[in-house]
Structures are given as C-alpha cells and as structure tokens.
Amino acid sequence: MDAAESRADPGPRGQRFELLHFAFHNSKLVIGLTVVLAFLLLAIVGPWLTDATPFEFGHPTGQGPSSENWLGTTAPGQDVYAQFVHGLRSSFIVGALAACVAAGLGMAIGFIGGYLGGAIDEILSMVTNIVLVIPTLAVLIIVSAYLSVGSLTSEAILIGLTSWPWAARAIRAQTFSLRAREFVSLARLSGQGTTKVIVQEIAPNMSSYLFLTFILLFGGSVLTAATLDFLGLGPSQVMSLGLMMNTAVSNAALQLGLWWWFIPPGIGITAIVGGLYVMNVGLDEVFNPRLRST
Amino acid sequence: MLELDGVTKVFKTGMFGRAELTAVSGVSFAVQPGEVVSLIGESGSGKTTVGRMILRLTRASGGTITFDGRDVANLGRRELRRYYAHVQGVFQDPFSSYNPVFKVDRVLGMIRSNYLPGLSASEWKTQLRTSLEAVSLEPADVLGKYPHQLSGGQLQRLLIARALLLDIKFLVADEIISMLDASTRIDTLNLLGDLKERGVGILFITHDLSLGNYISDKTLILRHGRVAELGATTKVFGNPTHPYTRALLASVPLLHRKWGADADDVAAEMPAFDPTAVETLVQIDDDHFVARPAEAAS
Amino acid sequence: MSLAVDNLRVYYRTLRGDVRALDGVTFTVADEEIMGLAGESGCGKTTLGKSLIRLDGRMRVVEGTVRLDGVELPLTADGAMNAFRFREVSIVPQYAMSALNPIRKIGRMVSEVLDSRGVSYDETLPELSRRLALVGLDDSVLERYPIELSGGMKQRVVMVFSTLLNPSLLIADELTSALDVSTQKAVAEMLVEFRDRGFVKSMIVISHDLSILYQLADTILVMYAGKLVEKASASEITEDPRHPYTQLLLASLPEVGVRFAEQRLSGIPGRPPSLLNPPSGCRFRARCPLAFEKCAEDPPFVEIEPGRFAACWKVSA
Numbered sequence: 001m002d003a004a005e006s007r008a009d010p011g012p013r014g015q016r017f018e019l020l021h022f023a024f025h026n027s028k029l030v031i032g033l034t035v036v037l038a039f040l041l042l043a044i045v046g047p048w049l050t051d052a053t054p055f056e057f058g059h060p061t062g063q064g065p066s067s068e069n070w071l072g073t074t075a076p077g078q079d080v081y082a083q084f085v086h087g088l089r090s091s092f093i094v095g096a097l098a099a100c101v102a103a104g105l106g107m108a109i110g111f112i113g114g115y116l117g118g119a120i121d122e123i124l125s126m127v128t129n130i131v132l133v134i135p136t137l138a139v140l141i142i143v144s145a146y147l148s149v150g151s152l153t154s155e156a157i158l159i160g161l162t163s164w165p166w167a168a169r170a171i172r173a174q175t176f177s178l179r180a181r182e183f184v185s186l187a188r189l190s191g192q193g194t195t196k197v198i199v200q201e202i203a204p205n206m207s208s209y210l211f212l213t214f215i216l217l218f219g220g221s222v223l224t225a226a227t228l229d230f231l232g233l234g235p236s237q238v239m240s241l242g243l244m245m246n247t248a249v250s251n252a253a254l255q256l257g258l259w260w261w262f263i264p265p266g267i268g269i270t271a272i273v274g275g276l277y278v279m280n281v282g283l284d285e286v287f288n289p290r291l292r293s294t
Numbered sequence: 295m296l297e298l299d300g301v302t303k304v305f306k307t308g309m310f311g312r313a314e315l316t317a318v319s320g321v322s323f324a325v326q327p328g329e330v331v332s333l334i335g336e337s338g339s340g341k342t343t344v345g346r347m348i349l350r351l352t353r354a355s356g357g358t359i360t361f362d363g364r365d366v367a368n369l370g371r372r373e374l375r376r377y378y379a380h381v382q383g384v385f386q387d388p389f390s391s392y393n394p395v396f397k398v399d400r401v402l403g404m405i406r407s408n409y410l411p412g413l414s415a416s417e418w419k420t421q422l423r424t425s426l427e428a429v430s431l432e433p434a435d436v437l438g439k440y441p442h443q444l445s446g447g448q449l450q451r452l453l454i455a456r457a458l459l460l461d462i463k464f465l466v467a468d469e470i471i472s473m474l475d476a477s478t479r480i481d482t483l484n485l486l487g488d489l490k491e492r493g494v495g496i497l498f499i500t501h502d503l504s505l506g507n508y509i510s511d512k513t514l515i516l517r518h519g520r521v522a523e524l525g526a527t528t529k530v531f532g533n534p535t536h537p538y539t540r541a542l543l544a545s546v547p548l549l550h551r552k553w554g555a556d557a558d559d560v561a562a563e564m565p566a567f568d569p570t571a572v573e574t575l576v577q578i579d580d581d582h583f584v585a586r587p588a589e590a591a592s
Numbered sequence: 593m594s595l596a597v598d599n600l601r602v603y604y605r606t607l608r609g610d611v612r613a614l615d616g617v618t619f620t621v622a623d624e625e626i627m628g629l630a631g632e633s634g635c636g637k638t639t640l641g642k643s644l645i646r647l648d649g650r651m652r653v654v655e656g657t658v659r660l661d662g663v664e665l666p667l668t669a670d671g672a673m674n675a676f677r678f679r680e681v682s683i684v685p686q687y688a689m690s691a692l693n694p695i696r697k698i699g700r701m702v703s704e705v706l707d708s709r710g711v712s713y714d715e716t717l718p719e720l721s722r723r724l725a726l727v728g729l730d731d732s733v734l735e736r737y738p739i740e741l742s743g744g745m746k747q748r749v750v751m752v753f754s755t756l757l758n759p760s761l762l763i764a765d766e767l768t769s770a771l772d773v774s775t776q777k778a779v780a781e782m783l784v785e786f787r788d789r790g791f792v793k794s795m796i797v798i799s800h801d802l803s804i805l806y807q808l809a810d811t812i813l814v815m816y817a818g819k820l821v822e823k824a825s826a827s828e829i830t831e832d833p834r835h836p837y838t839q840l841l842l843a844s845l846p847e848v849g850v851r852f853a854e855q856r857l858s859g860i861p862g863r864p865p866s867l868l869n870p871p872s873g874c875r876f877r878a879r880c881p882l883a884f885e886k887c888a889e890d891p892p893f894v895e896i897e898p899g900r901f902a903a904c905w906k907v908s909a
Contacts, residue, residue: 018607021607181390182385182386182387182390182391183390183391183392183393185349185351185383185385186383186385186391186392186401186453187393187404188351189349189351189378189382189383190378190401190404190405190408191375191378191404191408191409192404192408200393201393204393204395205393205394205395336772336773336774337743337772445863475632475633475864476632476800476802476841476844476845476859477632477840477841477844477859477860478859478860478863479844479859480844480845480846480857480858480859481858481859481861483846483852484852484856484857484858487852487856501772501773503773503848504845504846504847504848504850505846507846507848507849507850507851508846508850508851508852508857509852527851531848541774542773542774543848545773545774545776545777546773546803546848547776547777547780547801547803547804547806547807548803548806548847548848549802549803549806549830549842549845549847550830550831550847552806552807553777553781553807564774
C-alpha cells in the first residue's frame with residue numbers, strides 16, 4: 001500500500017476498533033454468536049429454573065410438553081427439560097476443556113516444530129502425522145470401552161488427546177511463514193531466546209488464527225463428545241445430550257412418537273456446533289480484509 | 295576484522311530435499327574497521343544469503359567466516375550473544391523489521407534487557423538520547439510510537455540507533471534504503487558514512503550501482519553466488535574488467551546520458567553464465583581482482 | 593489531442609475520512625507521446641493511473657473529466673468503462689507480473705481475456721505470435737505456466753498481451769522496479785519500440801525512478817502530494833528543473849561518479865503532508881527552502897514557457 005493509504009492505516013489500537021466495526025456488521029458472525037450464546041445462557045440459567053434433576057424418576061411417563069414438564073417426560077418418567085439443560089452444560093464443559101487440551105498440545109507442538117525446524121521438526125511432524133492418521137473415533141471407542149470414562153474431565157482429555165494434530169499442522173505452517181519475517185530475525189539478533197521469540201514475536205501475530213483454531217476445536221469436540229455419548233461410551237452418571245439420544249433410541253422413542261425426547265438434544269447439538277462453525281466463517285472474514293465484501 | 299574464506303551455501307529444495315540450489319559459492323573477502331564494502335548483485339546473486347551467514351541467521355555449508363579471529367560457525371549460545379554485541383544487521387523493509395503489535399521502543403528495550411542490564415534508568419535515558427542524536431532523531435518524535443506512525447526513514451534510522459547502543463564493530467546493511475522515498479534515502483545513506491567515521495566496518499548490500507559507488511571504499515560484484523570482480527571502488531567502477539561488470543554498468547540508466555549515446559552499447563550484452571565453469575580470482579592491479587576461467591589464469 | 597485530463601479529483605474512502613489522493617490535476621498527452629509520471633510514494637501517481645481506467649473500487653471520482661481522442665471516458669460507471677478497458681485504454685498495473693494466475697498456462701489466460709472482450713483468440717493468434725517474436729519470445733511461452741518464466745519474460749508477456757488490441761493509451765505502472773538492471777533496459781527499450789511501431793498510440797509510464805524515465809520518456813510530469821508540480825521534456829527536467837521540489841529531488845540522487853567522500857549529497861528534510869487533511873496552499877511549502885507568503889495560496893499549474901508547466905509562485909512570477 002502506498003504512503004497515502006498507509007497513513008490512513010490506524011495501527012493496532014485503531015485496527016481493533018475497525019475489527020469490532022466489521023464484526024458487528026458481519027451477519028454470519030452475529031447469527032452464529034447469537035445462537036451459541038443463547039444456548040450457553042440456557043445451559044447456565046436453565047437448571048436454576050426447575051426443581052427437577054435429570055436422573056430422578058417419578059414424573060408422568062412418556063408425556064408430551066406440559067406446564068409442569070416444559071419439554072415433556074421420558075418413557076421411564078424423567079423430566080426432559082432438566083435433562084436437556086444439564087446436557088447443554090455438559091456439552092459446553094467438555095467442548096471447552098477438550099479444546100483447551102487440544103489447543104495447548106497443538107500450539108506446543110506446532111510452534112516448536114515450526115520455529116526450530118530441522119531434526120526436531122521432523123520428529124514432531126512424524127508424531128503429528130501418525131496421530132492424524134489413526135482413526136480417532138475407533139481409538140476413542142476402544143479406549144472408552146476399556147477404561148470406563150467416569151467423568152466429563154476424562155472424556156474431555158481423551159478427546160483433546162486425539163484432536164490436536166490438525167491444529168498442530170496449521171500452527172506449524174503459520175509459524176514457518178512468520179519465522180521468516182524480519183522482526184523475528186531482529187529479535188534473534190537482539191539475543192532473544194527461542195521461547196521468548198515464540199511467545200512474544202510469533203504467537204501475537206497469529207492471534208486471530210489461534211482464536212479461530214480454538215473455536216473450531218470447540219465445535220469439533222462437542223460433536224465428538226456427542227457421538228461418544230450416543231454410543232454409550234461417555235460418562236453414564238453425567239447427563240449429556242448424546243446420552244439423552246442414546247436412551248431415547250434404546251427406548252424406541254422414534255417408534256413411540258416421543259419426539260420431545262430426541263428432537264431437543266438433536267437441535268441442541270446441531271445448533272451449537274453449526275453456530276460455532278458459522279461464527280468461524282464470519283470471523284475469518286472479519287480478520288482477513290481480503291475476504292470482506294466491502 | 296571480518297574475513298570470509300571460500301564461503302558456500304547450498305540449499306536443499308524439491309521433494310524430500312533432493313534437488314540442490316547453490317546460492318553462494320566460494321566467496322572470499324575481508325572488511326577492515328572503518329571500511330565500507332559494498333556487495334553488489336542482482337536478484338538471485340546470493341548477496342542477502344552472504345549477509346545472513348555473517349549474522350549467523352543461516353549456517354554456511356562450506357568455507358569459514360571469522361570475526362576477530364574466531365570462527366562464527368562454532369559459536370555456542372552464550373558466545374553468539376556476545377557476537378551480536380559487536381555485529382548487527384539492518385534489513386530492507388523497515389515496516390517488516392518491527393513487530394506490529396508492539397511500540398518501537400521495544401526494539402531498543404530488548405537490547406537493554408539482554409545487553410545492558412546494569413544501567414540505571416537515567417543512564418539508560420542518556421545513552422538512548424546519545425544514540426538517537428547520532429542518527430538525527432528527536433526522542434519525542436519516535437519514542438512511544440507504533441511502527442505505522444513513523445516513516446520508513448525514521449524506522450531505518452532507529453534501527454541504526456539500536457545498533458549504536460551496542461557500540462558495534464560491524465554492521466550488515468542489506469538494501470536498507472531501497473524501500474525509502476527518494477528524497478530521504480540519501481540522508482539515511484549518509485548515516486552509514488558517519489558510522490564509518492566512527493570506525494565501524496560496514497557491509498553494504500545493494501543492487502544499485504550508483505549507491506555502491508557513492509558510499510563504499512571497496513566493491514564486490516556478485517553473480518549467481520560467485521565473485522565476478524572485487525577491489526577498490528574507484529578501480530572497479532573506473533576500470534570495469536569482467537564482462538558482467540561492464541554489462542551492468544552499461545545497463546544502468548543515467549540521468550544525463552542516454553543509452554546508446556556512446557559506442558559502449560555493445561558492452562551492455564549480458565555475458566552468458568556457465569555454472570560448471572571453474573573460475574579463480576586473478577589480480578590485475580593493486581587492489582583489483584577479476585574472476586577468470588581457471589585455465590586462462592597465468 | 594490523445595488524452596485530455598481536466599481538473600480530476602479522486603479520493604479514497606476510509607473509515608477515518610477521505611484521503612485526497614488526487615486533488616485537481618489537469619494535463620494533456622499528445623498522440624505518440626510517452627509521458628513519464630514521476631514522484632515519490634504517496635504522491636498520487638498510481639492513483640492517477642488507476643483512475644484513468646477505473647480499476648479500484650475504493651476510489652471515488654469526485655470531480656473532473658477525462659477525454660480520450662475526444663470521447664469522454666465514463667470514469668464513474670464501472671460497466672460503461674468496461675467497453676473502453678483493454679481496447680482503448682489498457683493498463684499494466686504494479687506487480688502485474690506477480691499477479692499472473694499461477695495455475696493457468698499463459699495462452700489460456702490470454703484466450704480467456706480475449707473471450708471476455710468478444711475477440712476470437714484463434715484470429716488474434718498470428719498477430720500475438722508476431723509480437724511475441726518481436727520482444728524475443730517464441731510461441732512456446734503460451735504453453736508455459738508463469739512460474740516457468742523469469743521476471744523479464746513475464747513482464748514482456750504482460751506488455752504484449754496488454755497492447756494486443758492496439759489501445760490508444762497504455763498506462764504502465766512501475767513496470768521496471770522489480771527487475772534487474774539489465775532486464776530493465778530491455779523492457780524500457782521495448783516500451784519505446786511498441787510506440788514506434790504503432791501498437792500503442794500514447795503512453796503514461798509511472799515510475800519513481802527519474803533516470804529510467806529520462807531514458808525512455810519524451811516528457812516527464814512530476815507529482816507531489818496529490819498535485820502536479822512540473823511538466824517539461826525529459827531533458828529539460830533533468831538538466832534545467834525549475835520547481836524547487838524537482839531541483840531538490842534531482843540533487844539527492846547519487847549517480848555513478850559521485851562519491852560521498854568528495855561530495856556529500858543531501859535529501860529533502862521532512863515528510864510529505866498527510867492527504868487525509870492536506871494543508872492549504874502549496875503542499876510543498878513546509879519543506880521548501882524558497883517558500884514565502886504567497887505560498888499560502890495554492891499555485892496553479894501554468895505554462896511558464898512553450899511546452900513547460902510548473903506550479904510554483906517563484907517560477908511563474
């Protein structure tokens with residue numbers, strides 16, 4: 001950009017202001033974010049709005065939505081609404097935790113391999129590729145079948161340990177290109193050590209990318225957790241949306257026409273994961289000026 | 295002070311690194327304190343690679359680079375830090391040399407924390423002021439600002455000030471003014487002249503022959519990674535001997551003489567380059583060397 | 593009269609206001625004239641080039657007209673301008689050679705553009721081959737991908753292709769800046785040859801490098817901060833510059849033969865003004881050693897001698 005335009009460039013502070021401006025005008029971001037936040041709100045506040053707990057019996061069996069049971073009851077007599085909002089909580093917790101694990105691992109491996117290069121990078125790439133190629137779901141199924149997954153935390157860690165490779169590869173690629181930038185050379189010439197260069201020079205210049213990666217990992221983890229729970233491999237003592245659907249299917253809810261039992265969890269998962277992905281597309285447009293339509 | 299002997303750099307390219315690219319081949323020269331040597335070459339000549347090897351940002355594949363007698367390739371981490379206290383670099387793109395997320399002060403702050411930890415706040419301020427004055431910058435104009443708020447010329451001069459904070463002995467200046475506006479270029483270039491007067495040795499890397507001629511004592515013409523001609527600037531420019539040097543000089547657009555005005559136009563034909571030819575540097579005059587095919591060297 | 597630009601004002605929209613990149617420029621380019629457009633970064637020369645063909649969506653033509661061969665160019669209407677692009681007015685934008693689609697063979701790219709203009713590729717092929725041969729390339733180049741060509745070859749391909757339909761006006765933006773010195777000479781000479789052979793009627797060659805403009809242009813127009821500063825023949829500009837900016841600029845350029853030890857050159861102190869809120873009066877006033885009270889009033893770009901124009905109160909006095 002020539003000097004006329006560069007003098008109109010507002011720099012980091014002004015750029016943040018510009019980002020917010022574009023962010024609020026980006027329909028995908030706004031819609032995605034709204035959906036996700038709505039469900040998050042429901043997950044936080046929902047359980048406080050009812051006395052029923054997800055596992056307790058004693059409600060009327062197989063009833064549709066009523067003033068007492070807002071989303072109806074399950075075949076054996078549990079409150080669907082309580083199950084739903086507790087399930088939402090689980091989804092968010094597992095999603096966030098797993099994403100943290102995966103992002104942490106991905107960043108560590110991606111940054112180190114991408115910056116140092118050479119033999120270390122070859123080894124780390126090999127490890128990444130091996131884990132990438134392993135059929136994740138099959139491994140998770142087998143592992144969860146052997147070690148009974150008792151809590152959300154262990155489920156999250158398991159998912160995190162298998163979903164980091166693509167993040168590591170993406171971060172490594174970005175690190176490669178940033179490492180060639182002159183300010184990184186200058187930092188090296190100033191005697192900065194490797195850790196400092198990665199943390200202070202490279203990572204801040206990839207912040208939007210890291211953010212996007214985290215969101216994608218979040219969405220992916222929610223979906224994977226739901227799949228595991230649906231297969232009955234998740235924690236059985238904690239209510240989750242996948243578990244709801246599992247129970248619904250094994251109680252023939254579809255055939256019995258108990259739509260209020262399996263449709264809410266389905267919508268919940270679809271909306272959260274879909275919302276996150278749409279948000280991601282919108283965020284990409286916000287961060288990357290070239291994708292903007294103006 | 296700085297000596298290169300037979301320095302070579304081979305890059306591995308292609309799938310699984312099977313193909314090879316020889317960027318620099320058998321380059322030898324020396325820089326004395328207070329001497330400006332310009333390394334002139336077109337794109338692909340390997341000039342930036344030579345600079346990076348001297349700065350240890352890339353490893354040489356062959357040959358030796360010695361600074362005050364010590365081999366640069368073997369420096370450990372601590373020794374490398376001490377090396378950087380004497381040898382620094384300034385690069386082509388001033389805006390790319392600063393991390394856009396931080397203020398420009400950070401570039402100076404890094405030097406303080408890594409090399410001048412014992413300084414008190416007031417001592418630091420004085421030293422800053424001295425270095426900034428040496429490059430004709432007002433502290434109030436540049437400190438506390440972000441890179442985009444300053445001009446390319448100010449940013450480049452700030453980088454030179456940073457090198458002065460360290461009291462360096464040698465500076466690698468890689469195309470430092472090619473991205474600056476014409477009206478401010480020459481002032482930054484004059485700074486190099488001031489540095490030279492302080493006894494700093496400078497390697498001035500450029501593709502622009504007139505700049506090289508203006509500022510340097512010695513000139514080295516690099517072509518496809520090899521030295522074509524080397525010697526005192528007045529001799530290389532006054533009596534260009536290698537066909538490549540002559541072709542370069544004949545192609546440079548001048549402000550007061552049109553191409554084709556002299557019969558020298560025939561010299562503008564670029565001689566073909568033979569990568570397999572073995573050449574040696576032959577001395578043709580006091581402080582003037584030319585590369586000639588090995589057999590013809592007699 | 594090939595090109596007549598009258599009081600052209602082009603501003604860029606930004607979130608912080610309008611950047612007044614071109615603020616009222618008026619000049620003409622005659623038939624078969626190669627005019628060099630010189631100036632430093634931010635002076636508006638690229639904006640001027642792009643505005644003549646309406647290439648940038650962020651530009652807003654606020655005022656002014658441009659007439660090519662007597663016909664007014666519809667600068668504000670993208671669709672209508674399309675009919676003129678490539679046929680009457682053609683541009684080789686900055687970084688053109690890096691903008692070639694890497695996954696298209698050259699020949700395919702040419703045929704796609706010609707198709708979009710309603711011109712048959714097969715019918716144009718013989719002429720295309722002839723012109724490629726003229727610049728030292730053969731037909732095999734059409735079967736190659738951009739990555740297989742060197743910088744000089746790409747630049748020549750782009751030149752041939754941009755002038756294929758014999759436009760009245762060719763705008764070449766920084767055609768030689770990314771090239772090596774030897775290729776620069778070849779490309780510059782090619783530009784002149786294209787004019788001599790009638791492939792292009794007139795040319796505007798944009799460059800920050802005054803020495804190369806001196807070599808290939810008939811006249812040179814110097815710009816500063818969005819305004820015209822001086823126009824004269826190439827030799828008059830380099831040998832007898834009148835405007836203080838041109839004089840100082842020329843004085844800061846080292847030439848082979850000038851050495852620091854013997855003669856220390858100096859640049860122009862200060863920086864060009866911000867175009868978001870440009871100062872009133874002469875825009876060079878803050879840096880000009882000859883500035884006086886009258887400079888608070890904007891000097892008009894007037895003819896000071898036959899064929900010589902300058903915008904300076906001291907000169908036009």
